[in-house]
Amino acid sequence: MDGRSDSLHDLLVIGGGINGAGIARDAAGRGLSVALVEAGDLGGGTSSASTKLIHGGLRYLEFYDFGLVRKALKEREVLLDIAPHISWPQGFVLPQGAGARPGWMVRAGLFLYDRLARRRAVPGSARVDLMNDRAGRALADKSVTAFRYWDGWVDDARLVIANCQDAAARGALILPRNAAVSATRQDDIWQVTLADARRLAARRIVNAAGPWAGEVARQVLGLNDAPALKLVQGSHIVTRRVHLGRDAFMLQQPDGRIIFILPYEHDFSLIGTTEKTIDAPGDAAVGDDEVDYLLAAANRGLARPLSAADIVHRFVGVRPLVLEPGKGERETTRDWRIVEHDGMAALTVIGGKLTTYRLLAEDVLARVASGKRGWTATAPLPGGDVPRRAGQDGQSAFREWLNQLTAAQENYDPKLVRRLAHTLGTAAVPLLEAGLGPNIGGMFEAELQHYRDREWAATAEDVLWRRTKMGLHIGVAGRQAVARWFGEASDEPPAQAELPLTHRFDRPR
Incomplete structure (x- = not known):
């Protein structure tokens, strides 16, 4: 599932949210040796807890932020084209x-x-x-x-996974649940120690830790010049x-x-x-x-x-x-800022929107690999690589492909075929053709194996609330069955079946 694990990487990305995933994908596609480390699950923080919109930001026009709105509107069309399945x-x-x-x-x-x-x-x-x-x-x-x-609209958590999958396919090393705990500079090379005591070496570091970017800059990289969030x-x-x-x-x-x-x-x-x-x-x-x-x-x-x-x-x-002193929550810009730590071969990325993550990645790569061309605007993400006629956009191509898939898989309930297609895109085809296996609480063993083996899922929560949203559909008994499949003891007794489920946003452990 991961790419090369060379002892020395051109780029180490800290943070497996949408910004870190997009940077890793873009860098790997430009031929850089890339590693990405994330303290918890990929997309386990902000990038799976958004309103899931890809939009220009109609309300930002009130604050005359025309530049941000224009580039976000352009990017809206790009994302609809390269990720039509999600x-x-x-x-x-x-x-x-x-x-x-x-x-x-x-x-x-x-x-x-x-x-x-x-x-x-x-x-x-x-x-x-x-x-x-x-x-x-x-x-x-x-x-x-x-x-x-x-x-x-986009499935934010799956957008993260698709970017990480493409990064890995292009050679990147993806390491979730393995936080960077310390980093030192030796002979112009970063030596980074991870939570499991593994050590990675990199020529350059990009700190894309989202809400923890300031903490990573200070406590891991030993840098105090990252702006306040x-x-x-x-x-x-x-x-x-x-x-x-x-x-x-x-x-x-x-x-x-x-x-x-x-x-x-x-x-x-x-x-x-x-x-x-x-x-x-x-x-x-x-x-x-x-x-x-x-x-x-x-x-x-x-x-x-x-x-x-x-x-x-x-x-x-x-x-x-x-942080923009004097501005309230509504007025504060949603644009990003990249801080270059002088003489340290390190960048810290702050701010940004889900919609413009790919542009943010291009901005980063323009600074760390300026001689290599951008490529991600026209390359479909994994799952969205459906056949297209000349000049056909991704959305219409996906609709045609989905109708053909549903007709071809006549032995399956069309609702199931469509669910898997809107989750996995073209990766649903080999699962359906090989057979889905036993029903596990309303999901199927083949798809659980796929999320575990090809999408870095390690827990029932990863699958039920991020790789899919099946936690909403299969009830407490189904969630318990999926937990047992992962070897977990469910802490959700049947008496809670009718109570609202709450997910806190917290630092992964």
Whole structure:
């Protein structure tokens, strides 16, 4: 599963979130010898706890951050093209109720949003008649003006895995659950000791540890010039489905914030997010006040109110933002910053968005391998490498391929084929052709083996909540069966079957 393990690497990446994974992939594809180390599971922090949008950031137009919005909109099309199995265009309905931004402002913003970058996979915005549009059925006030605009959705955790898989296929050494604990410079080479006492040598280090980037810079690399981070936690709740059809809702709030209600995993809705400054990543937890805020925000727009009893899951992530004194959470830029530690052959990456991770990686590689061309904008990620006709985009090619796969695998339930295809992409084909094996609590042994052997999964949690979201679907008995398959003793008694499941964002151990 891993590539070469040379004693001396051109580049050592610390951090296995989306930024670290993207950097490792890009560097390996440019011919560099790369190692990536991660304290916990790949994508186990912020990169599996996002709102899962690939978007330009419509609200960033209010703060005149046109440059960030433009490059994010361009990148939205790139990601929809190279990862069509785990991403798709997502429609958003934006009602204009009392207390919302003025209609002229929204129309102007959407006009600009549609034209800041070329669109291919994503439609343009349009006015919506909620009295006659399906989306209006879920809304309390169907008489207000509304607009439909488009962005994209992506499975964030699987995006991390796909980047790591491609990095490994191109020779990178991927080492999850093995934190870098110390690093020293000897004869212009970094000597890095890992948690398992393994030692790696590298010519250059990229610190992409996300919320822990400052800690890694100081405590591991011994560098004190990394800028301060602003840590903002974002809490999400998952509820029973609120009958959205295929649309998401973007609901404006009296405090000027917005929340999203997204169709999620077919049977559920994802509601988020909050923005709350915290002091350290380990402080992140879904607070009761945040749950109350999200429910109240959703219920301002919904015809059928939600209550705490409708919540089936909750999770929290931490955004490591560039500290900008005097700015609040909403105004703080989501762009990235790269700090070059003078004379140390080391970089620290802070900030950034899920949408622009690939551009961030290109920025890093322009500094460490300036003579080598970028390549990731047109190379499909593993799983998204479906056959394409000349000029065909990834989204339409994937739809055609999926229809052909479903027809060809007539001995399987089409829902199962589609689930595996939207999870694994083209890697689903050999599993289906070889047979899936015994049913393990609602999953199949062949897919569990795949996640373990080809995707670095080591625990039931890795599979149930990151490689897949099957933890929502198979119930407590199914989750216990998967835990037993991994040789774990489940700590989830049957009595908890109807209680909400909570995942904290914490430093992996």
